[in-house]
Amino acid sequence: MKVKDITIIGGGPAGLYAAFYAGMRDLSVRIIETKKTLGGKVHFYPEKMIWDVGGIPAALGAELIDQMVEQGMTFNPEVILGQKVTTFTQVEQGGFKVITADGHQYFSKRIIIATGGGLFNPKRLPLTYNARFEETNLHHSVYRRSHFRNKKVVIVGGGNTAVDWANELLGIAKEIHLIHRNESFKAYEAATRQLAASRAKIYTHTLVKELIPNITGDRVRAIKMRKSKSNQDEHLELDELIVNIGFDNELNFHHDPKLRFNLKEDYYIEGTAKAETAVEGVYAIGDILDFDGKVRLIAGAYSDAANAVNQIKRSLDPKAAEKAQVSSHNHRFNQKNEEKRSRLFEE
Numbered sequence: 001m002k003v004k005d006i007t008i009i010g011g012g013p014a015g016l017y018a019a020f021y022a023g024m025r026d027l028s029v030r031i032i033e034t035k036k037t038l039g040g041k042v043h044f045y046p047e048k049m050i051w052d053v054g055g056i057p058a059a060l061g062a063e064l065i066d067q068m069v070e071q072g073m074t075f076n077p078e079v080i081l082g083q084k085v086t087t088f089t090q091v092e093q094g095g096f097k098v099i100t101a102d103g104h105q106y107f108s109k110r111i112i113i114a115t116g117g118g119l120f121n122p123k124r125l126p127l128t129y130n131a132r133f134e135e136t137n138l139h140h141s142v143y144r145r146s147h148f149r150n151k152k153v154v155i156v157g158g159g160n161t162a163v164d165w166a167n168e169l170l171g172i173a174k175e176i177h178l179i180h181r182n183e184s185f186k187a188y189e190a191a192t193r194q195l196a197a198s199r200a201k202i203y204t205h206t207l208v209k210e211l212i213p214n215i216t217g218d219r220v221r222a223i224k225m226r227k228s229k230s231n232q233d234e235h236l237e238l239d240e241l242i243v244n245i246g247f248d249n250e251l252n253f254h255h256d257p258k259l260r261f262n263l264k265e266d267y268y269i270e271g272t273a274k275a276e277t278a279v280e281g282v283y284a285i286g287d288i289l290d291f292d293g294k295v296r297l298i299a300g301a302y303s304d305a306a307n308a309v310n311q312i313k314r315s316l317d318p319k320a321a322e323k324a325q326v327s328s329h330n331h332r333f334n335q336k337n338e339e340k341r342s343r344l345f346e347e
C-alpha cells in the first residue's frame with residue numbers, strides 16, 4: 001500500500017479543507033471517515049442557514065457540505081469511507097500506522113486528527129421516558145424544518161444549538177417556548193439578542209421534571225417543569241420537543257500510550273495555534289483542537305487546517321516556503337483555471 005504524506009482522520013469541514021490545502025502544497029492525502037458520507041457534523045443541521053463562513057453570505061448546511069466536499073476533492077485525495085480509526089502508532093522506519101476498527105492498516109508520514117465532536121452523542125434529559133418518544137416528537141436536532149410548521153415547539157437548552165434552533169424556527173412554528181435552567185444563555189450575543197426581541201416565550205431558572213405521554217404512550221403530550229426559584233410546577237402542552245443540552249464527547253480512538261497527547265477535559269487535544277500537538281508528526285485541527293484563542297467554528301477549522309499543512313510541508317521539506325502561494329498564483333491551478341475560464345466563457 002502506498003505511503004501517503006498525510007492521513008487525515010475525519011472528513012468534516014476541518015479534514016476536507018486540510019485535504020484541499022495539502023493539494024495546494026503538492027502533498028498526498030488519505031482521508032479516513034467513519035461515516036458513509038463526508039461533511040462531518042454539518043449533517044446534523046442540513047436545513048440550518050449558515051451565515052458566518054467567509055465568502056459565503058448564507059448557505060444551508062446541506063449546500064455548504066456540497067461545496068466543502070467539492071473543494072476537498074480538488075486534488076483527488078484517497079477517500080476511505082465507513083471505516084473508524086481505532087488506533088495509530090509510530091513505526092520504526094518513521095511515520096505512522098493507522099488502524100481501523102475492521103483491521104485495515106494505512107501508512108503515512110504525518111497524521112492530522114480532525115475528528116471534531118468525536119462520537120457525536122447528544123445528551124438526553126436525565127429522566128425516565130419511553131424510548132418511542134425519540135421516534136415521534138422528541139428530537140435532538142432539526143433535520144427538516146417543515147416538520148415544525150405551525151406547531152407548538154418546546155426547546156430545552158441554553159447554549160448555541162438551542163438558541164439557534166429557536167431563532168431558526170421562529171418563522172415556521174406556531175409558538176416557540178425555550179426552557180433554560182439558568183439565568184443567562186451560553187450562546188452568541190447576537191443570537192441571544194435576536195431571541196430576546198422575538199415572540200418566543202423564554203423560561204429561565206426552569207427545569208424539566210417529567211415528560212407526560214399522550215393517551216397511546218408513544219408521544220410527549222406535555223412537560224411538567226419546575227421554576228427553581230419558587231419551586232412551583234407548571235404544565236406546558238406541546239406538539240414537538242427539541243432537547244439541546246449538549247453533547248457527550250469522548251476521544252473515540254486510542255493511541256499508542258507512547259504518544260503522549262495533552263488532553264483537556266479528557267477530550268480536546270491541547271496544541272498550538274499552528275495545530276501542533278505534543279506528539280511530533282501528529283497535528284490536530286478543527287473542533288478537537290484546543291489552544292488559547294481557538295475559534296471553534298468552521299472558519300477556525302479552516303485556519304487550523306492551513307496551519308497544520310504548512311507545518312507538515314516544512315517538516316517534510318525544510319526548504320519549502322512557509323506558506324502556500326495564494327491560489328491565484330499557485331501552479332497547481334493552471335490547468336483548472338483554464339478549464340474554469342473556458343466554461344465561464346462558453347456560458
Ligand SMILES: Cc1cc2nc3c(=O)[nH]c(=O)nc-3n(C[C@H](O)[C@H](O)[C@H](O)COP(=O)(O)OP(=O)(O)OC[C@H]3O[C@@H](n4cnc5c(N)ncnc54)[C@H](O)[C@@H]3O)c2cc1C
Pocket residue numbers: 009010011012013014015032033034035038039040041042044045048049050051052053083084085086114115116117118119161164252253285286287288296297298299301
Ligand atoms: C447545531 C450546530 C450548529 C452549528 N452552526 C454553526 C454555524 O452556523 N457556523 C459555524 O461556523 N459552525 C457551526 N457549528 C460548528 C461546526 O459544525 C463545527 O465547528 C465544525 O463542524 C467542526 O468541524 P470538524 O471537521 O472539526 O469536526 P466535525 O464536523 O465534527 O467532523 C469530524 C468528522 O470526523 C469523523 N470522525 C470522528 N471520529 C472518527 C474516527 N475515529 N475515525 C474516522 N472518522 C472519525 C466524524 O464522523 C466527522 O465526520 C455548529 C454546530 C452545531 C452542532
